[in-house]
Amino acid sequence: MVLIIAEKPSLARNIAAGIGKMTRRDGYLEGEGYLVTWAFGHLFSLCDIESYQGGEPSARWTLDKLPCIPEKFQFELKRDKDKKHVDAGVKKQFGIITALCNRPDVDTIVNAGDADREGEVIVRLCVQHALKAPKAQKRLWLPDQTPETVAEALRNLGDAENYQNLANEGLARTYMDWLFGVNLTRYATIKCGTLLRVGRVIAPIVRAIYDRDMSIRNFVVGKYFVPYSNAETNGERVELTSKQKFDDTKEGREKAGALCAAMNAAGAVVKSVKRKKDTIQPGKLYSLSKLQNVLGKKYKMSMADSLAVIQGLYEKGYLTYPRTNSEYLATAEKDKMRKIIAQCKNLGYAVCFKDSPKIFDDSKIESHSALTPTYKIPKKGELTDRENMVYATVFRRFVAVFCAEPCQAERTEITVAVGDIEEFVLKGLVILERGWMKYDDATQKDKVLPKLSKGDVVNVAFAPREKETTPPKHYTIETLNNYLKNPFREEKAAAEAAAEEQGDAVGADDAEEYRAVFEGLELGTEATRTGIIDNARKSGYIALNKDVYTILPGGEYLIESLDRLEIRMDKFRTSEMGRALKRVFRGEMTVEESVALAAAEVKAVFDKKEQSIEEDTEIGVYGEEVGACPLCGKRVVRGKFSYGCTGYKEGCEFRVNTSICGRVISAANMRLLLTEGKTSKIKGFVSKKSGKPFDAALRLQDGKAVFDFST
Numbered sequence: 001m002v003l004i005i006a007e008k009p010s011l012a013r014n015i016a017a018g019i020g021k022m023t024r025r026d027g028y029l030e031g032e033g034y035l036v037t038w039a040f041g042h043l044f045s046l047c048d049i050e051s052y053q054g055g056e057p058s059a060r061w062t063l064d065k066l067p068c069i070p071e072k073f074q075f076e077l078k079r080d081k082d083k084k085h086v087d088a089g090v091k092k093q094f095g096i097i098t099a100l101c102n103r104p105d106v107d108t109i110v111n112a113g114d115a116d117r118e119g120e121v122i123v124r125l126c127v128q129h130a131l132k133a134p135k136a137q138k139r140l141w142l143p144d145q146t147p148e149t150v151a152e153a154l155r156n157l158g159d160a161e162n163y164q165n166l167a168n169e170g171l172a173r174t175y176m177d178w179l180f181g182v183n184l185t186r187y188a189t190i191k192c193g194t195l196l197r198v199g200r201v202i203a204p205i206v207r208a209i210y211d212r213d214m215s216i217r218n219f220v221v222g223k224y225f226v227p228y229s230n231a232e233t234n235g236e237r238v239e240l241t242s243k244q245k246f247d248d249t250k251e252g253r254e255k256a257g258a259l260c261a262a263m264n265a266a267g268a269v270v271k272s273v274k275r276k277k278d279t280i281q282p283g284k285l286y287s288l289s290k291l292q293n294v295l296g297k298k299y300k301m302s303m304a305d306s307l308a309v310i311q312g313l314y315e316k317g318y319l320t321y322p323r324t325n326s327e328y329l330a331t332a333e334k335d336k337m338r339k340i341i342a343q344c345k346n347l348g349y350a351v352c353f354k355d356s357p358k359i360f361d362d363s364k365i366e367s368h369s370a371l372t373p374t375y376k377i378p379k380k381g382e383l384t385d386r387e388n389m390v391y392a393t394v395f396r397r398f399v400a401v402f403c404a405e406p407c408q409a410e411r412t413e414i415t416v417a418v419g420d421i422e423e424f425v426l427k428g429l430v431i432l433e434r435g436w437m438k439y440d441d442a443t444q445k446d447k448v449l450p451k452l453s454k455g456d457v458v459n460v461a462f463a464p465r466e467k468e469t470t471p472p473k474h475y476t477i478e479t480l481n482n483y484l485k486n487p488f489r490e491e492k493a494a495a496e497a498a499a500e501e502q503g504d505a506v507g508a509d510d511a512e513e514y515r516a517v518f519e520g521l522e523l524g525t526e527a528t529r530t531g532i533i534d535n536a537r538k539s540g541y542i543a544l545n546k547d548v549y550t551i552l553p554g555g556e557y558l559i560e561s562l563d564r565l566e567i568r569m570d571k572f573r574t575s576e577m578g579r580a581l582k583r584v585f586r587g588e589m590t591v592e593e594s595v596a597l598a599a600a601e602v603k604a605v606f607d608k609k610e611q612s613i614e615e616d617t618e619i620g621v622y623g624e625e626v627g628a629c630p631l632c633g634k635r636v637v638r639g640k641f642s643y644g645c646t647g648y649k650e651g652c653e654f655r656v657n658t659s660i661c662g663r664v665i666s667a668a669n670m671r672l673l674l675t676e677g678k679t680s681k682i683k684g685f686v687s688k689k690s691g692k693p694f695d696a697a698l699r700l701q702d703g704k705a706v707f708d709f710s711t
Contacts, residue, residue: 001033001035001103001106002107003034003035003036003037003100003101003103003106004034004110004140005037005039005097005110006036006113006123007041007113007122007123008039011114011315012036012112014147014315014317016029017147018146018150019031019034019150019154020032022036035103037096037097037100038093039097039122040090042122043090043097044126044129045078048083049182052068052070052074061186065186066187067183067187067602068182068183069602073174075129077090078090094129097126098129098130101130102131102132110137110139110140111123111127111137111138111139111163115141115367116367116368116527117166117169118170118527118528120170121171124167137160138160139157139158139160140157141158143368143369144314145314145316147317148375165584166367168590168591169585172594175591176200176577176594180198180200180569180601181197181198183602184605185197185198187605191619191621192640196557197535197536197539200569201574202541203562204569204570204571204573204574205480205524205536206536207562207570209549209550209555210556212475213550215472216471216474219471221471222469223248223466224245224246224252224468225245225464225466225467226245226464226465226467227241227256227260227263227464228462228463228464228465229461229463231459231461233452233456233458238452238460240418240424240460240462241424242259242263242424242462259421260464262419263419263421265419266419267419267460268416268457268458268460269417269456269457270416270417270452270458271417272414272415273412273414273415274413274414275411277432278408278409278410279408279409280408280435280444281407282397282400282401282407283401284358284370285329285359285371286370286394287324287326287370288310288322288324288526289325289484291390291394292306292307292477292481293478293481293482294393295389295393296476298441302544303534304533306390307322307530310322310390313387317376318373318376319394320369324368324526325368325517326366326368326514327370328364328365329360329369330362330369331362334353339375340372340375340398341353343375344398350405351404352402353402354401359401363514364511366518371394372394373394399440400437403435403436405433405435405436407435407436409430409432410429410430411427412428412449413425413426416458427447428449429447430447474549474550476548478547480549484522484529485513485516486516486517486521487522487523488516488521488571520575520582520583521575521579523574523575523578536555540552541558560659564617564658565619566608567605576597577601580594616668617664618666618668619658619665620638620667622638623638625637626667626670629646629647629654634652638670641658642656643658643665656673660705662686663684673698674700677699677700678697678699678708682696683695697709697710
């Protein structure tokens with residue numbers, strides 16, 4: 001008898017459909033020589049800090065238990081929300097799994113977790129905790145959940161040991177995230193007096209949005225001038241904008257005017273006209289994030305909403321495995337694609353099989369191929385409106401990629417020379433045959449150039465044109481996703497996105513992007529990123545309006561608190577941990593070695609606590625008393641943003657910010673201020689007006705803290 005343990009009930013039902021007739025039992029299905037049972041996602045979770053220190057989970061967090069670096073991580077069955085009792089449903093289902101694993105007639109156990117590292121770990125933990133004696137263990141790997149794919153996969157089960165590195169990566173990620181999340185969340189929360197979620201990935205994501213919004217908020221518009229002409233030639237306007245820029249100063253305006261006069265005196269002539277026929281390539285097949293980009297931009301669908309719909313279509317068998325970071329197909333899938341293409345032909349689409357490295361490329365697939373429809377086509381009325389939006393987006397891209405009719409265009413390039421001063425290149429594009437554009441949404445529009453020939457004289461009337469510098473744009477679903485896939489090449493990613501929109505050499509060379517993903521440079525993964533961003537929204541750190549992300553006051557407080565506490569959770573730190581996880585996956589690093597890296601980073605935060613005392617930047621703990629109020633004599637305590645008098649309800653307004661001019665005011669300095677009326681010289685203030693650093697003491701004057709430069 002073969003026991004199959006699925007990650008969730010829906011997957012168990014689809015596996016049963018691929019097996020044949022099965023009988024429903026309490027918590028499992030039986031038939032055709034198989035037993036099929038399921039987990040509810042994670043049945044196990046890592047124990048809380050108190051479990052390693054001989055106690056029960058506590059509602060009260062204290063600093064004396066931190067940092068907690070377990071010698072050996074321990075798992076337990078998931079508890080209720082109150083953390084006091086094991087969840088009843090979890091306990092019952094694990095009891096069923098345990099009984100089935102140890103049935104005498106079961107000789108083989110199959111891991112049917114989702115085809116990713118998380119699914120691998122979910123089922124492995126169940127088996128490890130349930131199985132009392134060794135049995136053969138296999139792995140069911142499903143690229144989609146159609147009955148045909150399930151039946152084929154059951155005939156070709158892999159050995160569980162072949163997925164050990166995937167399991168190791170999953171465990172390493174779980175341990176790393178626990179070390180960062182539990183230790184730093186508790187530390188920051190205790191210090192700041194409000195729950196602050198400090199995760200390995202959530203913190204740099206919120207920081208990216210914070211940094212962008214601060215750049216926009218603090219942006220100062222600057223004016224400049226460029227030579228510009230829009231005169232008519234042969235009844236058509238020829239627009240010429242110089243690349244040369246001049247400052248908005250008297251000297252700059254004079255130089256701009258002089259250059260315009262020189263250009264007008266020199267005259268302009270068409271130096272060359274180049275026309276060529278070109279074949280415009282369709283976009284690539286979708287990875288999860290690229291599909292979410294399109295759905296966010298076109299339908300204003302949040303990442304959480306789009307993933308829920310995509311996952312549902314996968315579980316219904318209409319789409320392949322969704323959490324993929326690749327836009328390519330495996331060479332082993334060519335026959336499978338031929339079957340799907342045949343289905344598309346039957347529906348009247350002009351498609352044909354294409355054996356192209358732009359479509360099939362094993363070197364750009366880590367675990368899963370691009371998202372495609374399966375050969376199970378939904379019937380009319382089977383999908384909801386949202387499901388239909390998502391399915392149609394994937395389906396149209398698939399038929400566009402395999403379209404039998406090419407998209408033909410004529411590209412025109414006209415070079416206009418203005419004397420020997422400057423050359424202007426005008427680019428035009430006209431679609432001649434739409435080809436795949438009949439199926440896939442194309443943003444490309446014809447750009448028709450003036451009818452000019454080589455040697456034509458072009459009328460010009462250059463004059464200085466005033467322009468303004470523009471602030472950065474808020475992150476959208478698309479631009480944030482592009483940033484997170486490789487946070488170290490944002491500008492290039494934006495340029496490539498613009499090129500794709502213009503129909504220019506789509507995806508001509510994406511080797512660097514895939515190299516970054518496979519090396520672990522990305523922030524989060526296709527499988528986790530959506531949930532983490534949604535968690536940041538639910539925590540009140542960021543907002544999503546249509547498809548635009550903005551920082552919220554809670555997110556500002558999180559990032560500024562991390563800065564005050566000197567907790568450096570940024571893209572560099574997170575990518576370093578991501579690279580370690582990829583090395584575990586490739587077998588180049590052990591789980592223990594990768595976890596040691598994370599442990600060292602966590603310990604460094606607490607070592608900085610002592611360093612902060614020496615450097616006079618330790619702000620103490622939320623609610624900590626620092627002295628008596630100079631106005632009313634009541635206690636002064638540290639709050640979220642300031643040291644304040646507890647007599648505020650009676651009208652006392654004494655307050656000193658915990659940060660002044662970019663410099664943390666330590667609890668020790670605050671005590672000095674309250675007892676002595678003055679601090680020693682404090683180094684590291686930064687002027688808000690000039691941006692220059694300065695040193696000064698603080699002293700009390702009329703119940704307020706003021707700078708004292710006499711020390």
